[in-house]
Every structure is written in structure tokens, then in C-alpha cells.
Amino acid sequence: MKSSIHILRCRCSSSSGLRSTATRSHRYASTSSSSTSTSTSSSTTPSTPTPTTSPKRTRWLAITLVSIAAASAGAYIRTQTPSSATLNTETFTKYSLVSRVPISATSSLFTLRPRYPSSDNYDVYENAWRTGVWSVMFKQPQLQIGRDYTPLPTTAATSLSVDEENEGYLRFFIRKDPFGEVSRYLHTLEVGADIEMRGPQIECEIPKETREILFIAGGTGIAPALQAGYSLLNRTTTTNRPNIHIIWASRLRADCVGGVSDTPKVEASPSSRSWFSGWFGSSSSSKAHVESVALTSQGQESSLIVRELEALKSQYPGQITVDYYLDEENRFIGKNDLAEFIKPSKSVAGPQNRKLILVSGPEGFISYMAGPKVWAQGTELQGPLKGIIKELDPKGWAVWKL
Ligand SMILES: Cc1cc2nc3c(=O)[nH]c(=O)nc-3n(C[C@H](O)[C@H](O)[C@H](O)COP(=O)(O)OP(=O)(O)OC[C@H]3O[C@@H](n4cnc5c(N)ncnc54)[C@H](O)[C@@H]3O)c2cc1C
Structure with missing residues (x-):
């Protein structure tokens, strides 16, 4: 994904096409700007005193000196304290790297905790979880650039304790791009290192x-899928049993080891091809007759993401299904695989926005599925619906590209 640095925010809400009010700019604002502009305010400084020693002048002098002292102390304190101990969208907040556990050759699970305690983080996260899909921006301090990453929800499979959750721990599934600036930097950090982040940003x-979501995820695009599942299924009541179907394409088996597809046999279109190959320009996509065969763990422990998905399934039986596709084994998502879920016969009549297709992954993946997002005047927009989803004419579904 060649996105350089962005502050963009997409916001999807509903209507026949979800609404976008996104603006993603390319460089984040300096975090230090606010602390240096607070010298003595000219508005509180009296006009130049005349050479007299009247009591009025003495009072003014005293007031001025006190003001200067107070302002200086304030500026000093501001430079000595963290910008904010609580995650917020204006300033970067310091977190410490608690652990970095490899999941596959190219991806790791990062666990971070706030550097300074703040009881407010819980509420900040909670609001974001309730809303939908959200991300935070990590800063690469040497290059002064930032990239977005998606916190994983905590499920029954989580390794976080209740205390850790209360302390505001966050976990991330991050792929190391061998040529990427920020993901490579993050993979060099040692336990205990600081990582600054800002957010939450509501992506969708x-x-x-919403009663039904079809989530098409490529690679680490599974993180927002977990979020969407978590957020949607949490709304389950006796009268509301929403469901989500996740279609996840991975490059490497290690990322999804142990994952078993719920759709027993999904035939791929003869034209199906690897979106990864499209992205990287390879032509290894022609072996297209594909069956979604259940992956076996072959004695290996299931990957963390698979365990998270399984935990959601146990918690909400019958409300979540997952199908796995593996580039490494020439199993690619094809038009027919999506048609299974999008076909009109499955449409539910009712208010708009009951049915939502979300697509998340690298640019090439999103383009192949739903057409590219577009930039206009520094703003990233959804762009028209194209790709194989458009070919399927998904009547009754709102589509959103993450
Ligand atoms: C909302 C959101 C949430 C995300 N969540 C996650 C997540 O949870 N986990 C995750 O792993 N990722 C996530 N991402 C992706 C992440 O933000 C980064 O894009 C990703 O980590 C790569 O960043 P990078 O700085 O390492 O790579 P970059 O430096 O941006 O490079 C990316 C690729 O572009 C190539 N490139 C760089 N410059 C050029 C150029 N001039 N011309 C051609 N090619 C070039 C590089 O070689 C590299 O292969 C998310 C993205 C978004 C928008």
C-alpha cells in the first residue's frame, strides 16, 4: 500500500452508498507546536511604563512580573509533562512496547501499554469499539511520518488480563513491509521502547x-474485520442477532494456520486471480480452479488471529462464519465466492444499511474487489464502485472501502 503519510479519515455511515467526509493529508501536525507559543501574552502586558514611581505603576510591575513567572512556569511544566496520558486525536500519546511476538515470517503481534496511567483510556476505547472500525496513527519519530494501525479487539482468546485491559493495553497485528518505512521501523523496536500514537480515528x-456484514479482508485487513465482528456482534440481543461473514485472503499459511473454512466448498471463477500478483505484477495467477479446502493445522498451534476468530464464533454461535483463502496455495477469492453471499435471493428487505460489504487490505486488493479509492484536493474519497463486487451488482448492499 503506497499511501505515504496520512491524517485522513474516512467516515462511513449509511445511505445507498455510505457517506464519506474523509480528509487524509500527508503529514501530521507537529506535536510540539503548542508548547512553545505561550510566552507572556501581549494582551496582559501593560504599555511601556513611564519613569515614575507611582503606586499604580508599582502595582502594574508586580502584576507583570507575576504574569511572566506564571507563564514561564506553565511553559516549563508543559515541556516536562507528556502531552496527554490519554489517547486523543490532537496530540501523540506515548505507549510502551510490552511485547512483539512473530506470527509469521512477515507479521507480528504488538502489545502496547500507555506510558503514563490514565483511567480515561478505557472510555476512549469503548466509544470507538461501539462505533465501528477504528484505527490509530503511529509516529516514526526520525522521519516524522505516521501510518495507521488497527487495534485488535479483546476476545476470549486474548492474552490480556482484566488488569491489562483496564490499564489500556492495545494489541496490533502488523505486517512488516520489507521496503516500508514505518512497519520496518516498528519491527526494529525492543521491548520497553516508546511508540507514540494518536487517535482514535473512526474509519467506518x-x-x-446493520444486520449483516460481508467483510472481505486481505492480509492485515483482517484486523478491521475482527473489529467489525466485535462491534456488530456485541449488539446481539434476544431480538437482534446480526451476522458477519468474513472472507480472508492471506499470503502465507502461517498467518492463518489452523483456520478452517465454514463454507465447505466454494468454487472460484475461472477468471479468479491473485490480487497479490496484481499488486506485485507477477503472473502466477492462472491456476484458477480453486476449491476452498479447509486448512489443517498439521499439528501446529492455530495462529493468534484464527484463535480470535474462533473465540468470536464460540461467543456468538451461528452469527459469524469465516472462509480462508491462501495465495501461497493458489486459493484466491473469485467472483463466484462472493456471489454466494451477495446474491439477491439472500437480500433482506428493510431499511437501508442493514447490509454492508466492507473491503479492507492493500490498495491492489481493494481495487480488485471494489475499484480504487481516489484522491481529490488532498482528500481520499471512496471512488466509484468497480471491481468484481460491481460486476455482481450488489443490490441492497452498501459498500465501503477501508
Ligand atoms: C486505516 C488503516 C488501518 C491499517 N491497519 C493496519 C494494521 O492493523 N496492520 C498493518 O500491518 N497495516 C495496517 N495498515 C497499513 C499501514 O498503515 C501501512 O500502510 C503499512 O504498514 C506500510 O507502511 P510502511 O511505512 O511500512 O510502508 P511505506 O513506506 O508506506 O511503503 C509501502 C510500500 O510502498 C512502496 N513504496 C514506497 N515509496 C514508493 C514510491 N515512491 N513508489 C513506488 N512504491 C513505493 C514501498 O516499497 C513499500 O512496498 C493500515 C492502513 C490504514 C489506512
Whole structure:
């Protein structure tokens, strides 16, 4: 994904096409700007005193000196304290790297905790979880650039304790791009290192009417899928049993080891091809007759992401299904695989936004599935619906590219 640095925010809400009010700019604002502009305020400084020693002048002098002292102390304190101990969208907040556990040759699970305690983090996260899909921006301090990453929800499979959750720990599934600036930097950090982040940024608000989500994820795009599942299924009540179907394409078996597809046999279109090959320009995509065969763990422990998905399944039986596709084994998502879920007969009549298709992954993946997002005047927009989803004419579904 060649996105350089962005502050963009997409916001999806609903309507026949979800609404976008996104603006993703390319460089984040300096975090230090606010602390240096607070010298003595000219508005509180009296006009130049005349050479007299009247009591009035003495009072002014005293007031001025006190003001200067107070302002200086304030500026000093501001430079000595962290910008904020609580995650917020204005300033970067310091977190410490608690652990970095490899999941596959190219991806790791990062666990971070706030550097300074703040009881407010819980509420900040909670609001974001309730809203839908959200991300935070990590800063690469040497290059002064930032990239977005998606916190994983905590499920029954999580290794976080209740205390850790209360302390505001966050976990991330991050792929190391061998040529990428920030993901490579993150993979060099030692336990205990500081990582500054800012957010939460709502990437897609899941409307409260939503009853069904088809989530098409490529690579680490599974992180927002977990979020969407978590957020949607948490709304389950006796009268509301929403469901989500996740289609996840990985490059490497290690990322999804142990994952068993719920759709027993999904035939791929003869034209199906690897979106990875499209992205990287390889032509190894022609072996296209594909069956979604259940992956076997072959004695290996299931990958963490698979365990998270399984935990959601146990918690909400019958409401979440997952199908796995593996580039490494020439099993690619084809048009027919999506048709299984998008076909009109499965449409549910009712208010708009009940049915939502979300697509998340590298640019090439999103383009192949739903057409590229577009840039206009420094703003990233959804762009028209194209790709194989468009070919399927998904009537009754709102589509959002993450
Ligand atoms: C909302 C959101 C959430 C995300 N969540 C996650 C997540 O949870 N986990 C995750 O792993 N990723 C996530 N990403 C992706 C992440 O933000 C980064 O894009 C990714 O980590 C790569 O960043 P990088 O700085 O390492 O690579 P970059 O430096 O941006 O490089 C990316 C690729 O572009 C190539 N490139 C760089 N410059 C050029 C150029 N001039 N011309 C041609 N090619 C070039 C590089 O070689 C590299 O292969 C998310 C993205 C978004 C938008």
C-alpha cells in the first residue's frame, strides 16, 4: 500500500452508498507546536511604563512580573509533562512496547501499554469499539511520518488480563513491509521502547440498523474485520442477532494456520486471480480452479488471529462464519465466492444499511474487489464502485472501502 503519510479519515455511515467526509493529508501536525507559543501574552502586558514611581505603576510591575513567572512556569511544566496520558486525536500519546511476538515470517503481534496511567483510556476505547472500525496513527519519530494501525479487539482468546485491559493495553497485528518505512521501523523496536500514537480515528461507523456484514479482508485487513465482528456482534440481543461473514485472503499459511473454512466448498471463477500478483505484477495467477479446502493445522498451534476468530464464533454461535483463502496455495477469492453471499435471493428487505460489504487490505486488493479509492484536493474519497463486487451488482448492499 503506497499511501505515504496520512491524517485522513474516512467516515462511513449509511445511505445507498455510505457517506464519506474523509480528509487524509500527508503529514501530521507537529506535536510540539503548542508548547512553545505561550510566552507572556501581549494582551496582559501593560504599555511601556513611564519613569515614575507611582503606586499604580508599582502595582502594574508586580502584576507583570507575576504574569511572566506564571507563564514561564506553565511553559516549563508543559515541556516536562507528556502531552496527554490519554489517547486523543490532537496530540501523540506515548505507549510502551510490552511485547512483539512473530506470527509469521512477515507479521507480528504488538502489545502496547500507555506510558503514563490514565483511567480515561478505557472510555476512549469503548466509544470507538461501539462505533465501528477504528484505527490509530503511529509516529516514526526520525522521519516524522505516521501510518495507521488497527487495534485488535479483546476476545476470549486474548492474552490480556482484566488488569491489562483496564490499564489500556492495545494489541496490533502488523505486517512488516520489507521496503516500508514505518512497519520496518516498528519491527526494529525492543521491548520497553516508546511508540507514540494518536487517535482514535473512526474509519467506518457501523450503522445501528446493520444486520449483516460481508467483510472481505486481505492480509492485515483482517484486523478491521475482527473489529467489525466485535462491534456488530456485541449488539446481539434476544431480538437482534446480526451476522458477519468474513472472507480472508492471506499470503502465507502461517498467518492463518489452523483456520478452517465454514463454507465447505466454494468454487472460484475461472477468471479468479491473485490480487497479490496484481499488486506485485507477477503472473502466477492462472491456476484458477480453486476449491476452498479447509486448512489443517498439521499439528501446529492455530495462529493468534484464527484463535480470535474462533473465540468470536464460540461467543456468538451461528452469527459469524469465516472462509480462508491462501495465495501461497493458489486459493484466491473469485467472483463466484462472493456471489454466494451477495446474491439477491439472500437480500433482506428493510431499511437501508442493514447490509454492508466492507473491503479492507492493500490498495491492489481493494481495487480488485471494489475499484480504487481516489484522491481529490488532498482528500481520499471512496471512488466509484468497480471491481468484481460491481460486476455482481450488489443490490441492497452498501459498500465501503477501508
Ligand atoms: C486505516 C488503516 C488501518 C491499517 N491497519 C493496519 C494494521 O492493523 N496492520 C498493518 O500491518 N497495516 C495496517 N495498515 C497499513 C499501514 O498503515 C501501512 O500502510 C503499512 O504498514 C506500510 O507502511 P510502511 O511505512 O511500512 O510502508 P511505506 O513506506 O508506506 O511503503 C509501502 C510500500 O510502498 C512502496 N513504496 C514506497 N515509496 C514508493 C514510491 N515512491 N513508489 C513506488 N512504491 C513505493 C514501498 O516499497 C513499500 O512496498 C493500515 C492502513 C490504514 C489506512
